[in-house]
Amino acid sequence: MTLIGATMVSKISAGPDQVHLRLLATTDLHAHLLPFDYFTDTPTSGVGLAQLADLIRAARKNAPNTLLFDNGDTLQGTPLADATFAEVLPNGDPNPMIVAMNGLGFDAATLGNHDFDFGLDYLQMSLSAARFQLTLANVHQPDGSPFLPERTLLKRRVTDGSGREHELQVGITGVVPPQVAAWSKPSVDGKLRFSDMTMAAATQVAALRDEGADVVVVLAHSGLGQKDAAAGAENTASQIAALPGVDAVFAGHTHDLFSHPGEAGRAPLVQPGAYGSHLGLIDLILEPARDENRWSVKPAQSATPSLPARVQDQDPQSTHLLSDLPDVRSQVDEAHRITRTHVDRPLGHSAVPLETLFSTIAPCAATQVIADAQRAAALPLIAAHPELSDLPILSAAAPFRAGGRAGPENYTDIPAGDLKLRHAADLYIYPNSLCVLRINGAGLLQWLERSGSIYNQIDPTATEPQKLINHSFAPYNFDRITGLTYQIDVSQPPQTDPEGHHVDEAASRIRNLRFEDGRAVGPADEMLIVTNSYRAAGGGHFPSAAQAIMVKTSSISVRDAVAKYIAQSEQSLAPTVQPSFSLTPLGGVDLLFETGPAAEKHKNRQAQLGLRAIEEDEDKQGFTPFLLTL
Template sequence: MTSPLVRLRLLETSDLHMFLCAWDYYRAREDSTAGLTRVASLIRAARAEASNSLLFDNGDIIQGNPLGDYMALPGHLQNAGGHPMFRAMSRLGYDAATFGNHEFNYGLAFLEDALRSADFPFVCANAEYPDGTPLVPRSVVLEREVTDEAGQPHSLKIGVTGFLPPQIMIWDAMHLTGSVQATDIVEAARRVVPALCARCDVLVALCHSGISATPRQGGDENAALYLAEVPGIDVVFTGHTHRVFPGPDYDGLPGVDAEAGTLAGKPAVMPGFRGSHLGLIDLDLRRKKGGGWIIEKSRCEVRPICRRESGAVVPLTQNDAPTDATALPAHTATMAWMAQPVGMTSVPLNTYFTFLQPDPCVALVNAAQLWYARPLLARSDAASLPLLSAAAAFSTGGMSPDAFVDISPGPLTMRDLANIYTFANTVSVVRCTGAEVREWLERSAIIFSQIVPGQTPARPLIAPDLPGYNFDIIAGLTYAIDVTQPPRYAPDGSLLNPDAGRIADLQFNGRPVDPEQSFAIVTNNYRAGGGGHFPGTGTGHIILTAPDGNRDALIRYVTEHRTVAPSLTPVWRFVSPPVPTTVSVEIPAAAARLVRSDVLQRDGEGSDGRLRYVFSL
């Protein structure tokens, strides 16, 4: 007699980043590329196809757009009767979730208040209070009645545990130091999995961490593959890096089957970000003689909410009405908040040409940070230090092909300033030597490809798969970038080419920067704490953590000055190669009207509907 077969479907969302609605708050228009309301329709369809299913979320839920920021303002959570994202997820019937690193951006007290709206358990095995008490349960066993292929009922125990990047202790040190401690993902798994495995039939790991096949160091940010190697874990849900798995992003990595969707032989998925995809794992469970179940077969896939055709977005699903209804009050209030006027700009503000020339948005943020920090430092031991400001453009097309800032001269609203400064960072100041400032800029300059002088055809200027928010511009200095040199640093901060140097002619007040001179650099808490692996940062360098956010400083600056006109005096330039050299760049079609024909020449079609141009160094 054949033993019973149960088909179990496990569904995952991850990195929703508060995209509850299919709405772009920065442009006040529908966004078919994002939203729990869109992926909710996929969830309902996926459930309808399966007799037995569970739904999980993998973290980075409540922060990431203006709706999240609005809910975090004092009193708004209480006035709304709870957190709309958790209420919507409860209404959708989530079975369990874990934390991502961004859950802590608004502080522990806000997170604890928001969690009261969640009618499903949160689990996390590698974060705890200083006395060893876990923030939330380290694991949970979900008992579900399932039916086998013959229609017979069975009781199934699904064990769930969760993990977050231990780097939260760096990225949100101001909120967590002395209040929380985070540990290595794999070590935490080795502590919790054996006992959990003994209590369940299937063990699911919710891992807010990416996939890396480089040798494990301990304390790794992207540890999903190492976690999958822990005995007893059956399924790994992954995320954090905003990519899609199974898929070509992870082709060729040892221990990874990017087509079948397995890590160390175990089924795994990563469903993009902002609700772009639904992760789905189907398990065939066969009842063992004497009790218990084994995974006989698995299948992994990711289902998108849209696709792109010739640069245009084609929706593949529609809004989910119950989710929209839950979101509507907070969504409406956020739109009204975003429409509030703040000031004026006398010049266009856009991020189309961030990697080619002075960026007015970065210049505005740097001016605001300097304006905000000066009076604070005037009352500190750092008052005598020369003050610099480091900022980067956040919307440079990395999140989606049309994710740029584009503001015409005229009124500035909260929406505009939130678009310029999208993250919920806090103003921080670090102390650096001139030598460390140079190395900071070297790390920033890895955004560029290495260019061979005179090489044809023109090579892309921007290196692939590197985030634009790590291209810091340090105002108060002038310098040149030599892209014919190899990058000095790797993205993880390790020294890649010790003899290379892209930063040239580094000057302060018209004189070469003294390597021994000390500077104060105003930045954000993410960078100050070591986010992005920049020399000159880390807790030992921090001399001030301000009470206000960087966006708040920007709002105050615009409000105070009423009309702003960011300086476009170049902070940096490219070193001219020894022979004429052109490079290629891609910009969205919307930017074509701003192109100076004496600088950029059209050179055909780019990817994702963008236009390709060549640029002479």
């Protein structure tokens, strides 16, 4: 056995006529290049492509026939991406993520949905510097021509167990969720067409086989999904792994960790987390087939190795990372410097902490600022439609960094004091545009039911504390809607699972839904709701949002609206936190509420919410547990 990071991976020994081919992949890096948290301006550990380079080198060391891929969502996600968009590329310098990928010797890559967030010009400028192959099977221009090559055939010299060389042809294709057409509509509408992932992959896999591919790999920027997923589904990696002719699949998009070694009728399938926390690994053994011009491909193992957590006590510029690539290191250091300067611009001041550590059990100041900023930016847009003047105006805001699959460090925790641009980016991490929808009470109720699925179902008769939060649910899908008051009854089952699939359409958790003036919200009542372009398109599996009437879209991003709102505040921010949602009392049931370790320093907030510290739970996975009596 060979130790790679924190994961034991078996060393593969190829026979005299066998070829051991190792496939490595990153996914959902989201512009995490260095192990540095630009939101807090401090070094971190366990993330970043530069830190993952150590693991890539280790995986290559005992496998001379190795290919390295990236599975998309690479160019957006941290202030490094924002600074690259605003300053690096406009200055004529290459995208630092692409620079690092070139230096590390990536062989091929596909795109993810967030790679379209900054628009096609930014995307194409970034990709123009790539020295690796790019492929995307299910995205085409209006005339039918592919946006990127639909497939690519890599020719590589490999050695077998006896040291003899062979030429191997490795076919690569990639796919991205077709929902990008809606999620990034301002950027792609009329410019690109998106089709079903499984069908597109099947077509390109067959073409690669016809062109002589010995091995076929699919880079599926898609979660595992259901094997019977309908056409056009967002997550179809499991379907793709069952396609004839596929030898290996790397999944992504949902930030999960998954590894399946493959079996009859199903190729090995690996999903290596996000942010550079893990590396995807699939080992294949190739043996000569009866046809001497072909190889028989057999899976040997699959894994998601990770580096042990390391505490970085200095700025990444002074660490060893990428030190063997001095040209790359120099460009990365400069991008890092530009980013820190970019996000250090002053905006204003806050009289109160802005944190999301308790945002899933009670309304908080952080989401109130987002909701207020959205509403302020939308009012001039709504004023242009006098026929809408009598409709209530609501605002939907989610705590983007509030635990979930990203773990216990994934929380916003901005202390009272001066606010800078990095704090606005911390509150709102995506470049989504502002939208105003017209929706009725029935649609609003479904919206809230989906958000309320973040909670586990609680048994009021149980005597032992039960975990309240389902950490598999992405917190950016927990919309709190201001302009309303409502309760969430967690003793009832959720309508959906974390991925948005309906598990009980008749389930109902939302109680006492009222406008802020106390009027009950009826199914036919109409209102306006300010939200973002991702949610307006149904992103996060909110079909009622997609079915609502679009009143107005704006070129301004919600994050820019938040920054402007902070900068234009004449006094220190002290948001009045609207009551909006609360949890229905259950007669004194003890619940286990798990949040980030930073919650321990917010004693006043703990007291306000009636939280009681308890002994650490062995199964807490790094979260800090509290008791909450409901």
